[in-house]
Amino acid sequence: MNEIKIETMTEKSWTDVARIYESGIATKNATFQTEAPDWDSWDKAHRQDCRLVATIDGKIVGWTALSNVSSRCVYAGVAEVSVYVDSAFRGKGIGNKLMEVLIQESEANGIWTLQAGIFPENTSSLKLHHNHGFRTIGIKERLGKMDNKWRDVAQLERRSKIVGID
Secondary structure (H helix, E strand, O other): OOOEEEEEOOHHHHHHHHHHHHHHHHHOOOOOOOOOOOHHHHHHHOOOOOOEEEEEOOEEEEEEEEEEOOOOHHHOOEEEEEEEEOHHHOOOOHHHHHHHHHHHHHHHOOOOEEEEEEOOOOHHHHHHHHHOOOEEEEEEEEEEEEOOEEEEEEEEEEEOOOOOOO
8 A cells, every 4th residue: 555645634625525424424333424514514613723634646535623622712622533534445544644643733733632422333433542542431321313223422532741731
């Protein structure tokens, strides 16, 4: 496999990002979302910084971005992680590379806590997050319904060792 490059996500990336997001949605283990939004809706819901795509030979094969968890100033350094890898490229280290760079970028932008909500059945995502310093802080039971069935969500967090430690 050729080198994985991490680049800034732009509006031009959206077609591929949405395609990868849709493939995650199709697994029924990545999100409660049922379809990818349009660019404008997605853009408004995510931070302007820390938007990354992974490419191999110029093809977008994964992406990651952050959403603020609150508009309150006391939570300015807390963000929720989204990370998705093209189904044809899973298990090739793309998620690891995205997470590594995302953590660096988040800390450079003053983020002291990263959060993630993951379906317990999504063991590969749980493993990815745990491998990058996230810890499971609990399970929100019956948080939402999907296909008329209640789903639990594991709550994970990662505290920076360099931002927000004073």
